[in-house]
Amino acid sequence: MSSTTTDIPAPAKTETQEDVLKPQKSNLGLLRPDHKKNFIVDLLTTVDHKKIGIMYGLIAMFFLVVGGIEALIIRAQLAVPENDLISAQRYNQLFTMHGTTMIFLAVMPLNAAFFNFLVPLQIGARDVAFPRINSFSLWTFVAGALVLNFSWLVQAFYELGWFVASDTSVAAGKTDFVPAIGWFGYAPQTSTQFTGIGTDFWIFGLQILGISSLSASMNFVSTIINMRAPGMKMMRLPVFTWMTLIVSLLIIFAFPAITIALGQLMFDRMFGTSFFNVADGGQPILWQHLFWIFGHPEVYILVLPAMGIVSEVLPTFSKKPLFGYSIVVFSGAVIGFLGFAVWSHHMFTTGLGKVATAAFSLLTMAIAVPTGVKIFNWIGTIWGGRVRFAAPMIFSVGFIWMFMMGGFSGIMHSAAPADSQQQDSYFVIAHFHYVAIGGILLASVSAIYFWLPKMIGKMWTGRLNIWVAIITTVGLNVTFFPMHFLGLIGMPRRTHTYLSGFGWETYNMICTIGAFILAFGILLFIVDIVLCVTKGKPAGDDPWDARTLEWATSSPPKFYNFARTPVVAARDALWEHKHGPENRKITYVEEDSHGIHMPSQSWMPLFAALGFIPLGIGAALMQAGVPFMGYITILGIVIIALGVALWALEGPGGYHFHPEEEAT
Amino acid sequence: MSAEAQNHDSHHGMMIDNKKLFMWLFLGSDCMFFGTMISTHLIYRKLYPDSFDPTTLFSLELTSFSTFILLMSSFLMALAVSAMHKGDMKGFRRNTIGVIFFGLIFLGCQVYEFTEFAHKDLTLSSGTFGSTFYMLTGTHGVHVAIGVFWLTCMYFYSFTGKMDPHESAVDVEVAGLYWHFVDIVWIIIFTAIYLIEFV
Numbered sequence: 001m002s003s004t005t006t007d008i009p010a011p012a013k014t015e016t017q018e019d020v021l022k023p024q025k026s027n028l029g030l031l032r033p034d035h036k037k038n039f040i041v042d043l044l045t046t047v048d049h050k051k052i053g054i055m056y057g058l059i060a061m062f063f064l065v066v067g068g069i070e071a072l073i074i075r076a077q078l079a080v081p082e083n084d085l086i087s088a089q090r091y092n093q094l095f096t097m098h099g100t101t102m103i104f105l106a107v108m109p110l111n112a113a114f115f116n117f118l119v120p121l122q123i124g125a126r127d128v129a130f131p132r133i134n135s136f137s138l139w140t141f142v143a144g145a146l147v148l149n150f151s152w153l154v155q156a157f158y159e160l161g162w163f164v165a166s167d168t169s170v171a172a173g174k175t176d177f178v179p180a181i182g183w184f185g186y187a188p189q190t191s192t193q194f195t196g197i198g199t200d201f202w203i204f205g206l207q208i209l210g211i212s213s214l215s216a217s218m219n220f221v222s223t224i225i226n227m228r229a230p231g232m233k234m235m236r237l238p239v240f241t242w243m244t245l246i247v248s249l250l251i252i253f254a255f256p257a258i259t260i261a262l263g264q265l266m267f268d269r270m271f272g273t274s275f276f277n278v279a280d281g282g283q284p285i286l287w288q289h290l291f292w293i294f295g296h297p298e299v300y301i302l303v304l305p306a307m308g309i310v311s312e313v314l315p316t317f318s319k320k321p322l323f324g325y326s327i328v329v330f331s332g333a334v335i336g337f338l339g340f341a342v343w344s345h346h347m348f349t350t351g352l353g354k355v356a357t358a359a360f361s362l363l364t365m366a367i368a369v370p371t372g373v374k375i376f377n378w379i380g381t382i383w384g385g386r387v388r389f390a391a392p393m394i395f396s397v398g399f400i401w402m403f404m405m406g407g408f409s410g411i412m413h414s415a416a417p418a419d420s421q422q423q424d425s426y427f428v429i430a431h432f433h434y435v436a437i438g439g440i441l442l443a444s445v446s447a448i449y450f451w452l453p454k455m456i457g458k459m460w461t462g463r464l465n466i467w468v469a470i471i472t473t474v475g476l477n478v479t480f481f482p483m484h485f486l487g488l489i490g491m492p493r494r495t496h497t498y499l500s501g502f503g504w505e506t507y508n509m510i511c512t513i514g515a516f517i518l519a520f521g522i523l524l525f526i527v528d529i530v531l532c533v534t535k536g537k538p539a540g541d542d543p544w545d546a547r548t549l550e551w552a553t554s555s556p557p558k559f560y561n562f563a564r565t566p567v568v569a570a571r572d573a574l575w576e577h578k579h580g581p582e583n584r585k586i587t588y589v590e591e592d593s594h595g596i597h598m599p600s601q602s603w604m605p606l607f608a609a610l611g612f613i614p615l616g617i618g619a620a621l622m623q624a625g626v627p628f629m630g631y632i633t634i635l636g637i638v639i640i641a642l643g644v645a646l647w648a649l650e651g652p653g654g655y656h657f658h659p660e661e662e663a664t
Numbered sequence: 665m666s667a668e669a670q671n672h673d674s675h676h677g678m679m680i681d682n683k684k685l686f687m688w689l690f691l692g693s694d695c696m697f698f699g700t701m702i703s704t705h706l707i708y709r710k711l712y713p714d715s716f717d718p719t720t721l722f723s724l725e726l727t728s729f730s731t732f733i734l735l736m737s738s739f740l741m742a743l744a745v746s747a748m749h750k751g752d753m754k755g756f757r758r759n760t761i762g763v764i765f766f767g768l769i770f771l772g773c774q775v776y777e778f779t780e781f782a783h784k785d786l787t788l789s790s791g792t793f794g795s796t797f798y799m800l801t802g803t804h805g806v807h808v809a810i811g812v813f814w815l816t817c818m819y820f821y822s823f824t825g826k827m828d829p830h831e832s833a834v835d836v837e838v839a840g841l842y843w844h845f846v847d848i849v850w851i852i853i854f855t856a857i858y859l860i861e862f863v
Contacts, residue, residue, distance in 0.1 A: 027826070129682045218689040222682050252689055256696035264704070264799065271788050273795035275704070281712055281792045290700065645817075 024600065026650035032600045034655070045601040047131035048559055052138050053116030054455060056109045057448075059142065061526070063105035066149075070098040072519055075479075079512040081500035088496040092180035093155070093198065095494060097148075099183030100202065102436070103302065104209050105145050110444050111305040112141075112213075115220055115244045117455060121550035121557060122238045124229025124566045129222035131599040132647065137216035139609030144212060147616035148205030151178040151198055154621070177201070177624075182494065184295060185265075187276035187287035192269050197624045200269065203262050204616035210255050210262075211612075217248035224248075229549070230589065231568035235329075238548045239322060242329045243308030246336040247301050254297035254340070261290035269623065285350060292343035300339040303435065304332055306403075306443030307374060310396045313450050314378050316546045317393035318385025321572055324377045331370035331377075338367045348416045349423045357416045364414035371407060375400060390544065391465035395446030398473055402438025406431055409484065424494075427487025433480045437518070445472070445525060452529070453543050457555040458536025464528045472521030478514030482507040547575035552586060560596045563659035564588040600653030608643025611636045687838045691845045694807075698849050701803060702856055705796035716793040718861050721781055730773035731854050734808075737766035738847040741840050748836040751829035753822060756836070760819050763843065767812040774805050797857065804853060807846045814839055 026032050033045040046052060074094050077085045086094070116134065120127055128134050154177040157163035174196035181190050181199055190199050224237070224245045237245075264275040265287070274280030276287050315322045322328060344352055344360040352360070378400055387393070409431040413419045422428055445468070453459050486507045491498065498504055542551040552574045553562055567587045570576040576584035615636025622629035680688075740762040747755030778798070786794050818839060821827060827835075 130686065133686075214693060218686050218693070221689055222685045226680070226682050226685060252693045253696055256693055257700050260697055260700040260704075264795075267788065267795065267799060273788050273799070274792050275795050280789075281708070281715065282795075283708075283711070286704065286707065290704075293700075648817075 024653060024655065026600070026653060028646060028650045030650070032653055033603060034601050042601070044606050045135070045603050047127070047135050047599045047601055049116045049120050049128050049131070049134060050455070050557060050559070052134055053113045053118075055138060056116055056141070057113035059145070060106050060110035060113060063101050063145065064110070064522075067098050067101035067106050068519055068522060070094045070101065072515055074098065075512040075515040077497065078495075078508050080509070081498055081505055083497050089176055089180060091496040092494075093176065093178040096179045096182055096202075097152075100148065100179065100206075103183060103298070104206065105148070107302050107436070107440055107444075108213065109141060111247070111302070112137075112216060114240070114305065114309070114447055114451070115216075118451065118550055119220060119223060119241050119244050120227065121553065121561060122241045122548050123224060123227060123232050124549050124562060124568065125223065125227035126561055126565075126596060127599060128219050129227055130219050132602050132605050132652075133215050133219050135602070136605035136609055137212045137219065139606045140208060140212035140215070140612055143609050143612035143616070144205050144208035146613055147208055147620070148179075148201060150617050151201040151620075154178075154197075154201075184291050185287075186291075187265070187282075187284040188278055190265055190269075190287075191277060192623075197620050200266075200620035200623045201616070203266050203269075204619055207259065207262050207266075208612045208616055210259050213251050214255050217251040220244055220248040221252070229566050229568055232573075235326065236568060236571040236573070239311035239325070239328055239332075240305070240308035243304045243311075243332055246332050247304045250297045250301050250304075250336050250339065254294045254301070257290050258294035261287060261294070264290075285347075288347050288350065289343070292346045293340070295346065296343040297336070297339045299435075300336055302440055304336065306399065306440045307332060309443045309447040309450070310378060310399050312548065313392045313396040313446055314381045315572075316450075316544050317388045317390055317396075318382050319388075319545075320381055320385040321547075321575075322377070323380030323383075325571065328374055328377050331373045334370040335367060338363060338370070342367060345414060345416075345419070348419045361414055361416045365411065368407065368411055368414070375404060390449075391460060391469075392446045392450035392544070394465065394469045395442050395449060398469060399439060399442040399446060402434060402442055402473070402476065406434030406438055409434065422487060424492055425487035426483040426491045426493055429493050430480045430483035430487060433476075433483070437476050437480070442472070448529070450544065451550075452532060453536075453539035454550060454555045454557070456533060456536070457539055458532055459539040459543055460528070460532050461535050461537075462531070464524060464531065468521055468525045468528060471524060472518060475514050475516075475518030475521050479511050479518055480514070482510045482514075486511070542574070545578075547572040549573050549586075552577070558659065560598060560657055560659060562588075563596075564591060595656040595658040598655055598657050600655065602647070602650065602653075604643050604647035604650060608640050608647060611639030611641075611643060614639065681834050683834055683838050684841065687841050691841065694845065694849075698800075698804070698852070701796070701800040702852065705800055705857060708792040708796055712792060715791060716786075718793065718797075721784055721786060722858055722861060723777070723780075724858065724862065726773060726777065727854065727858050730770045731850065733766050733773075734770045734847050734850050737763045737770070738844050740766065741843045745833075745837050745840040748829055748833045753827070753829075757819060757822055760815055760822075764812055764815050764819065767808055767815070771805060771808055771812070774801065800853065800857065804846070804850060807849070811839070811843050811846055814842070
């Protein structure tokens with residue numbers, strides 16, 4: 001089997017470590033950015049999955065705060081009837097950007113952070129299969145986030161009078177430079193007839209984020225299938241790694257639908273095609289189908305990692321193996337598979353016809369089965385265990401409860417007649433925020449409490465985490481529980497303001513108060529993280545008495561992960577190593593003269609990814625008639641092409657490292 | 665198998681090279697790309713059966729010829745991969761230049777076809793048929809163009825002496841996978857977009 005590694009002769013053992021660590025020249029004759037002491041250069045060029053993971057996490061936390069602030073403004077606007085805190089246009093922009101930001105810039109990268117940091121460690125690998133593509137995914141994500149949020153800058157410039165667009169659509173009053181179409185951008189509202197270039201920023205931002213997600217997913221599937229340590233059979237993989245695999249496959253097969261839908265929309269807006277143009281026979285319903293063929297698997301793309309996290313945390317703090325490992329894995333796969341067969345339950349009110357509606361109703365109900373199986377398995381895991389209510393456990397138990405609340409209202413939606421009453425009301429908002437905050441956010445917080453000591457090597461201080469748990473859970477329930485009632489008494493979602501006298505005032509006020517409580521809880525959580533980073537005591541390799549391979553190495557793990565590749569003899573490898581019989585202990589591959597093959601760092605992924613910024617911003621501004629933007633767009637394409645070409649030509653590089661020789 | 669005998673980059677895999685696996689995953693994704701576009705085309709075709717009669721426009725002779733050329737290019741691609749595996753650098757270059765040449769003929773046919781159709785008033789903005797037809801065949805054309813560019817790079821790279829059969833066979837094979845896939849997609853497009861109109 002050929003690989004990228006063998007073109008570098010292994011250095012003789014007699015060579016000193018300094019010689020090995022000298023920066024090499026790439027095939028282009030340029031110095032590779034290896035082993036630079038410069039911190040910034042190191043971050044920009046790193047191919048280390050752990051650093052990339054942490055960067056993903058930090059950026060995700062930043063956008064979590066941004067999306068949260070957008071939500072708080074929305075709630076402040078809705079606190080009282082006939083409020084005029086913000087204009088209707090700004091309101092539309094805020095709820096669009098809130099949804100888009102939370103899904104694509106907060107939750108997905110937060111999941112990507114854990115995928116990156118944990119998966120190679122959990123499977124006993126040195127790194128992901130394609131370290132440079134991993135770096136490319138990170139920077140492409142950053143480029144997409146910048147393109148999407150650049151629209152705020154354009155809007156601000158326009159309102160300050162610094163940006164004068166010559167386009168007729170602006171003259172006709174389409175002054176929305178920030179997406180204002182809802183996170184699912186239904187046609188025909190997205191046509192040039194109704195919306196300004198905010199929609200173009202949305203198209204290009206999402207398209208770029210899709211490239212990032214796709215390349216990252218292909219990388220993770222390759223990693224999980226090919227890079228497992230000896231003995232790490234598929235059915236010995238930690239459940240979190242299993243969920244990563246399933247989520248990656250979902251992304252690979254679901255994202256093309258939205259990529260094409262966005263492409264069609266882009267063609268409609270730029271070249272006058274008629275995919276969604278009603279006047280020329282285009283069918284806006286096509287957009288709904290294509291969007292939800294992506295959009296429903298996306299829901300599982302967001303939530304399956306949370307299920308993986310909980311499946312790791314509960315056994316650790318119950319001191320029991322996961323109850324029914326195989327069926328939990330199988331249920332995850334079934335959820336992923338069925339996720340492709342239920343998209344039309346978002347469209348029950350569009351008049352699909354009786355058969356289609358009944359079929360999608362049934363399939364939606366069927367998804368509750370594997371989800372219920374998982375819930376019972378988690379409860380079975382805790383049952384009879386020696387439960388320790390450490391911070392990760394508190395949030396994971398909270399996840400089960402809160403996620404179930406979201407699940408129950410989900411089941412209500414699966415009945416088409418009930419759904420047609422709840423469609424586009426606050427009931428739906430309540431449902432998916434219980435899933436998103438009660439489910440995904442609580443699990444992510446649990447994961448941060450669980451794995452941050454591994455990531456930075458420091459242990460949590462004090463018990464602020466109890467207050468975080470209480471305040472976020474109270475805040476979440478105070479915010480979203482009344483929304484069930486609001487929806488049932490008829491308040492539609494995406495309402496800029498409302499009249500008094502419908503009985504909505506009290507509920508809305510409670511929701512707004514709850515939102516600020518929730519925000520305070522998140523703030524406390526960030527304080528707790530800062531305390532941990534600044535004042536935490538050394539965590540040790542295995543502070544939680546955990547079960548999986550990532551806890552078998554140092555905290556934080558060395559850049560090479562494992563000095564010698566572990567040989568796995570059982571599921572829950574570390575637990576069996578600590579407490580199991582002799583024949584299930586982890587052994588290590590014999591040291592050979594090669595040492596550890598490490599990949600070289602590279603500028604090229606960053607270079608190629610940065611090309612997406614002029615491409616996206618240029619193409620969007622071109623639509624507003626800003627001069628020379630066509631050239632900027634072409635410049636972006638040239639940068640990407642040049643980056644990829646130089647990337648291919650520079651060669652993979654790499655060096656061999658002998659951990660024993662490192663001075664410690 | 666002892667751990668030492670394995671490549672230290674992939675310890676336990678399905679014994680499929682990382683690069684090849686990545687390409688397979690990309691092709692799986694690409695199937696969904698083309699699937700979405702072909703469905704869009706067929707849906708609008710079924711919805712508006714009489715809005716446009718492409719049989720007056722399509723030249724089956726020309727498109728059959730270019731389909732045949734693309735099929736033959738796949739054959740040459742297979743020969744190029746096989747030559748690389750055997751370390752026959754000359755054979756690799758000869759067959760690769762053949763693939764590039766055939767790919768360019770296909771692209772030339774497509775450009776000619778598009779110009780013809782545009783002259784006969786089928787454009788991107790002339791209703792749903794024009795939109796779906798040009799977007800689908802155009803995206804396929806871009807795939808062919810990328811493949812031609814890729815193979816051209818590889819052809820010239822083979823003269824630098826940095827390609828050797830042991831190391832580069834998998835790279836050629838990955839390019840080959842891509843090329844065969846683009847070819848297979850064309851067979852589906854040819855059937856579902858062109859041939860079906862003459863039934």
